[in-house]
Amino acid sequence: MLTAKDLSQLxxxxxxxxxxxxxxxxxxxxxxxxxxxxxxxxGDGIIRLSPEEIESNIAYYQSNLEGSNVVxxxxxxxxxxxxxxxxxxxxxxxxxxxxxxxxxxxxxxxxDFAFYEExxxxxxxxxxxxxxxxxxxxxxxVLAYILTEKGLNYGFLPKGLLAxxxxxxxxxxxxxxHLVEAAHYGKNPDGxxxxxxxxxxxxxxxxRNLEQEVKGQYELELAVSxxxxxxxxxxxxxxxxxxxxxxxxxxxxGSLLFRPGGHGALLENLNEIDGDIIFIKNIDNVVPxxxxxxxxxxxxxxxxxxxxxxxxxFNLLDRLGSGDDHATTAAAAYLxxxxxxxxxxxxxxxxxxxxxxxxxxxxxxxxxxxxGEPGGGPFWTQGSDGSVTLQIVETSQVDPNNSEQGEIVKKxxxxxxxxxxxxxxxxxxxxxxxxxYRDPQTGFIxxxxxxxxxxxxxxxxxxxxxxxxxxxxxxxxxxxxxxxPVKTVNDLLRKEHQPGDLRS
Numbered sequence: 288m289l290t291a292k293d294l295s296q297l298x299x300x301x302x303x304x305x306x307x308x309x310x311x312x313x314x315x316x317x318x319x320x321x322x323x324x325x326x327x328x329x330g331d332g333i334i335r336l337s338p339e340e341i342e343s344n345i346a347y348y349q350s351n352l353e354g355s356n357v358v359x360x361x362x363x364x365x366x367x368x369x370x371x372x373x374x375x376x377x378x379x380x381x382x383x384x385x386x387x388x389x390x391x392x393x394x395x396x397x398x399d400f401a402f403y404e405e406x407x408x409x410x411x412x413x414x415x416x417x418x419x420x421x422x423x424x425x426x427x428x429v430l431a432y433i434l435t436e437k438g439l440n441y442g443f444l445p446k447g448l449l450a451x452x453x454x455x456x457x458x459x460x461x462x463x464x465h466l467v468e469a470a471h472y473g474k475n476p477d478g479x480x481x482x483x484x485x486x487x488x489x490x491x492x493x494x495r496n497l498e499q500e501v502k503g504q505y506e507l508e509l510a511v512s513x514x515x516x517x518x519x520x521x522x523x524x525x526x527x528x529x530x531x532x533x534x535x536x537x538x539x540x541g542s543l544l545f546r547p548g549g550h551g552a553l554l555e556n557l558n559e560i561d562g563d564i565i566f567i568k569n570i571d572n573v574v575p576x577x578x579x580x581x582x583x584x585x586x587x588x589x590x591x592x593x594x595x596x597x598x599x600x601f602n603l604l605d606r607l608g609s610g611d612d613h614a615t616t617a618a619a620a621y622l623x624x625x626x627x628x629x630x631x632x633x634x635x636x637x638x639x640x641x642x643x644x645x646x647x648x649x650x651x652x653x654x655x656x657x658x659g660e661p662g663g664g665p666f667w668t669q670g671s672d673g674s675v676t677l678q679i680v681e682t683s684q685v686d687p688n689n690s691e692q693g694e695i696v697k698k699x700x701x702x703x704x705x706x707x708x709x710x711x712x713x714x715x716x717x718x719x720x721x722x723x724y725r726d727p728q729t730g731f732i733x734x735x736x737x738x739x740x741x742x743x744x745x746x747x748x749x750x751x752x753x754x755x756x757x758x759x760x761x762x763x764x765x766x767x768x769x770x771x772p773v774k775t776v777n778d779l780l781r782k783e784h785q786p787g788d789l790r791s
Contacts, residue, residue: 288535293543300545301523307535310526310745314533318730320686324675326699327665332627332677333654333701333762336588344591345584351594352476358562359473361465362553362750363447363484363494363570364520370449370776371434371442378430393777394421394429400779401458402439402450409438445490447570448497451779453786454575462494463501464573470509471579472586473566481514484570485556488519518559524552526745528735536742544737551730551747554754558721560711564590567707567751571773577787582769585653589708589763593651596625596761600645601714607642614638618645626759631673648719648758652679652751653706653765657699663752664699665762671728677760679703679752683731701762704770705751709758721754729753 288311289297289304297304329335336344368375373390377383384391397403397417407417410432420429432438441449450458459467462484469480486494498515506512525545528536536544557565566586574582603621606614618641622628626645634640654665663679670676685692711719729748736742748754771783778784 292541293535296543300525301521302525302545307527311529311533311535313730313745314529314732314743317732318684318728320689320692321666321678321680321684321729322669323680323685323692323695324667324669326695327654327667327677327762328698328700329764332667333665333764335764336592341584341588344588344595346591347595348587348591351591352564355475355563356481356561357473357475357564357566358481358483358560359465359469359566359568360557360560361447361482361484361568361570362550363445363462364487364490365446365570366487366490367444367446367449368442370446370773372775374430374434374776375442377426378434381427381430384424384426389775389777391426393780394426396780397421397429399785400450400776401453402433402441405450405458406432406439413437444493445487445570446773447484447486448490448493451573451773452575452784460497461570461573462497463505464575465568465570466501466505466513467509467576468568468573468579468582468586469513470505470511471583472590474511477512478510479512479514481516481562483516483518483556483560485553486517486519491517491519518556520547520552521555524548524555524747526747528737528742528744531741531743533743536737536740539738544742546735546744549731549746550750551725551752551754553750554721554725554747557711557750561718563710563712564593565709565711566590567705567709569705569772572704572706572770574768574771574783575786578768578771578783581766585765585769586708589651589653589706589765592761592763593649593708593710596651596759597649597710599625600649600759604642604645604714607638607645615641618642621645626761627667627677628759629675634674645759646713648721648724648755649710649761650751650755650758651708651761651763653704653769654701654762655704655706655765655767655770657702658767663703663749664696665701665703666695666699677762678756679749681731681749681752684729684752701764703751704765704772706765706769707751724757725754726756727753729756 327333373387377387377390410417434442447462448460451461452459469482474480502513526548528544528546530536538544603618615636615638619635663681666680667675668678685696725748731746733744735744773779
């Protein structure tokens with residue numbers, strides 16, 4: 288199946304022949320669906336913190352960071368092209384404006400975008416009047432200045448470098464908003480704040496340029512010293528594509544087609560982060576300063592809960608390791624009541640089993656009430672070993688032909704907004720190898736096309752789904768105001784992304 292030329296291509300990407308054969312087997316056999324037991328709800332898998340608990344956790348977080356290294360991990364490799372899907376459509380079919388009502392509506396509110404002044408200025412420099420063109424419904428020229436090199440070039444830029452929010456005479460891009468956030472909840476006792484952005488190779492220099500431009504300003508304003516690092520999705524995490532007969536899909540030149548493995552590929556990047564406490568949050572989930580207060584509070588509250596849980600787990604592991612006669616009972620109770628793990632009956636008082644279950648990476652995940660936003664949901668699921676645990680499950684992981692599973696999905700009340708705080712060191716201070724705690728059977732197969740030919744693509748277990756399947760997990764309800772992603776350009780017109788004086 289694989290030629291000498293193929294093997295050379297694999298070697299150049301750092302992919303083994305065994306990996307390719309395993310991926311083709313996955314295409315042939317598919318992935319098993321998740322075995323949902325019930326939806327996680329408040330009081331049954333999801334914690335709702337009281338105001339007193341929030342303040343207590345915040346105080347604990349702020350008082351117990353000594354000796355820790357806090358890192359903010361931000362997946363930021365996404366290009367903005369999908370944000371402007373309707374803009375691109377309208378630009379290519381300018382005579383069919385009624386077919387793109389969302390794009391037209393956005394253009395009619397052009398002055399409400401943070402990039403408005405820059406766009407107007409670039410067009411004026413070329414002798415064009417933005418407002419006049421819009422009044423004449425000459426959308427083609429305006430869109431070209433938004434999306435292409437003629438103007439802002441937003442169709443090429445990464446989402447993290449687009450003007451999201453306006454502040455008086457200037458604007459901020461998402462990368463800047465993450466710098467501001469980190470200074471308020473991700474600062475170490477020595478005054479430093481570490482951020483790690485995963486970026487695309489073609490955009491890395493652009494992020495670095497912005498860093499050089501604004502870093503000093505924010506350090507001065509926020510009394511912080513930033514340590515900013517970057518990484519790229521590794522070529523070795525790309526997955527092979529196959530045709531509809533599950534044979535390797537080949538490009539016109541005969542080479543194998545590989546595709547990015549989805550956000551699950553970033554587990555490799557996360558595994559290399561040298562931090563004790565790692566906050567994970569997507570690049571586009573940011574709000575202006577006037578709405579950041581709740582984000583700061585809940586991030587610290589989740590961090591405090593993580594530190595409290597970690598302290599108790601480490602204590603139990605020490606007791607189990609020392610032969611404490613009462614440790615087994617205490618560990619079993621903690622595993623069930625706090626970590627929401629229901630072991631198989633025969634393993635409930637097995638000291639070795641309990642030790643192994645407790646000695647794992649820890650994640651505390653924010654969960655938002657489901658009000659129609661897309662995203663994986665929190666469920667109780669049964670694993671292949673018979674244990675029942677909390678997992679974040681995507682719709683694609685649920686059997687669409689199983690009505691009982693479908694009913695469980697309908698009862699879900701919350702979804703995952705990618706709001707996590709993690710601990711990735713064991714009780715002896717050693718880094719976990721995170722690759723050992725993923726479930727390889729939670730990948731996803733989708734159908735795509737290239738050059739007019741159908742193909743099947745494979746995504747790796749999602750970063751906060753199957754890639755963290757074997758982590759110790761706690762779900763906590765967080766307010767909706769802490770989740771305001773920007774998936775389309777029209778989302779920037781929501782009141783949550785408008786300046787404070789315009790949000791009524």
